[in-house]
Amino acid sequence: MCLSIPAKIISIEGEMAKVELGNNIINASLQLVENAKPGDYVLLHTGFAIELIDEKEAEERLNLLREVYGDIETYDQL
Amino acid sequence: MKHISEYRDAKIVKGLVESIHQTSTKPIALMEVCGGHTMSIQKFGIPSLLPETISLLSGPGCPVCVTDIRYIDHAIALARRGNTIIATFGDLIRVPGSTSSLEKEMASGVNVHIVYSILNAIELAAENPDKEVIFLAIGFETTAPGTAAGILTAAQKQLPNFSILSTHKIMPPAMEAIVDEGAKIDGYICPGHVAAITGAKMFAGLVEKHKIGCVVSGFEPSDLLQAILQLVVQFESNSHKLENAYQRAVKMEGNQKAQAIMTQVFEPEDSYWRGFGVIPRSGLRLKSEFQSFDAKLKFQVDIEPTREEKGCICGEILKGLKKPTDCKLFGKACTPANPVGACMVSNEGACAAYFKYKR
Numbered sequence: 001m002c003l004s005i006p007a008k009i010i011s012i013e014g015e016m017a018k019v020e021l022g023n024n025i026i027n028a029s030l031q032l033v034e035n036a037k038p039g040d041y042v043l044l045h046t047g048f049a050i051e052l053i054d055e056k057e058a059e060e061r062l063n064l065l066r067e068v069y070g071d072i073e074t075y076d077q078l
Numbered sequence: 079m080k081h082i083s084e085y086r087d088a089k090i091v092k093g094l095v096e097s098i099h100q101t102s103t104k105p106i107a108l109m110e111v112c113g114g115h116t117m118s119i120q121k122f123g124i125p126s127l128l129p130e131t132i133s134l135l136s137g138p139g140c141p142v143c144v145t146d147i148r149y150i151d152h153a154i155a156l157a158r159r160g161n162t163i164i165a166t167f168g169d170l171i172r173v174p175g176s177t178s179s180l181e182k183e184m185a186s187g188v189n190v191h192i193v194y195s196i197l198n199a200i201e202l203a204a205e206n207p208d209k210e211v212i213f214l215a216i217g218f219e220t221t222a223p224g225t226a227a228g229i230l231t232a233a234q235k236q237l238p239n240f241s242i243l244s245t246h247k248i249m250p251p252a253m254e255a256i257v258d259e260g261a262k263i264d265g266y267i268c269p270g271h272v273a274a275i276t277g278a279k280m281f282a283g284l285v286e287k288h289k290i291g292c293v294v295s296g297f298e299p300s301d302l303l304q305a306i307l308q309l310v311v312q313f314e315s316n317s318h319k320l321e322n323a324y325q326r327a328v329k330m331e332g333n334q335k336a337q338a339i340m341t342q343v344f345e346p347e348d349s350y351w352r353g354f355g356v357i358p359r360s361g362l363r364l365k366s367e368f369q370s371f372d373a374k375l376k377f378q379v380d381i382e383p384t385r386e387e388k389g390c391i392c393g394e395i396l397k398g399l400k401k402p403t404d405c406k407l408f409g410k411a412c413t414p415a416n417p418v419g420a421c422m423v424s425n426e427g428a429c430a431a432y433f434k435y436k437r
């Protein structure tokens with residue numbers, strides 16, 4: 001229940017948003033965040049967006065890591 | 079960017095693992111205090127990637143695991159009142175109380191609904207005006223703002239048949255208690271989603287007072303390995319700092335809107351943690367304006383005498399003094415299908431994570 005999962009905002013109506021989580025579209029409350037807009041990624045926890053994910057920050061840090069350690073080659077199970 | 083797969087990049091992971099091997103020379107014990115971390119660490123096999131110098135301990139970061147048996151007994155007593163719907167996160171229903179569990183009560187006809195969010199519980203209350211809906215409000219700073227937002231919504235809707243039984247807790251007092259009680263740890267892998275709300279600054283006091291490194295971490299393998307690397311670097315250079323390795327989601331100041339909603343609705347109270355006992359000002363109760371939503375005050379019920387399960391060492395595991403495999407019942411009398419203690423119930427519990435990924 002502690003899990004918070006990155007989900008993408010598809011649309012917003014008042015304080016509620018539809019967010020994409022894997023292949024599902026679910027409802028999320030935006031009561032706890034400010035300035036969320038469609039296309040943003042949020043951390044979703046028990047039905048609430050608890051924080052926006054800072055795209056620029058994420059990009060910069062990944063680029064830094066890639067510079068040090070190499071290009072992307074994803075696998076899920078280590 | 080999907081913010082998941084990128085952080086499972088094999089080259090980055092390998093690179094970080096190599097750096098850790100090169101940097102770590104002295105034995106170091108690190109504790110993660112978030113159930114989500116416990117789960118990720120076991121799922122991705124992080125311990126097997128690390129040099130022998132590094133040991134990882136699980137702390138009290140699974141809210142279900144630190145919940146007092148008496149809380150479960152209280153919920154059961156409320157459930158038995160009749161004309162009541164208990165709305166709860168799924169993890170909680172199988173946690174053993176003194177003589178029963180919510181799941182067992184369901185089998186004997188008590189009305190328990192599993193919900194994903196407090197908002198579902200509020201809908202239930204609106205749909206069932208003739209019944210009292212009681213939401214079991216459990217979780218750390220990550221979850222408490224949602225409960226607070228739910229209370230504001232219920233107040234706005236003037237729902238007379240909705241209340242919560244709160245056992246919300248906050249993390250830093252427990253992290254202090256662990257160090258005070260003498261657990262030998264050299265650094266904290268700080269809970270990223272608690273910090274998303276509170277801000278990384280929440281851990282500054284701990285660094286200052288206890289001279290212990292604190293690095294806020296995300297939940298993917300490269301996140302955790304970065305945090306571990308930063309803690310090892312600190313330790314090897316005899317320094318202790320607060321660092322944030324999860325900047326994409328955690329700001330120094332945190333989510334101030336969520337903090338404001340939380341403090342509007344809740345105030346601190348002393349709270350009982352399984353394994354620790356009472357930790358001063360580590361829990362959250364509703365402020366007096368919202369007392370009409372407090373099931374504790376709204377309903378007087380008889381709670382059965384507390385009976386703890388003998389042989390379960392959850393308490394010591396939560397304090398970082400023992401590992402699940404040290405428990406005689408682990409994997410034998412106690413399994414996820416038949417849990418003896420709370421640490422085996424929740425997916426985020428150390429015993430359940432060990433059972434699932436490590437045996």
Ligand code: SF4
Pocket residue numbers: 389390391392395402405406407408409412413417418419420421422423429
């Ligand atoms: S294995 Fe079961 S009985 Fe042993 S400490 Fe864990 S939860 Fe308790």
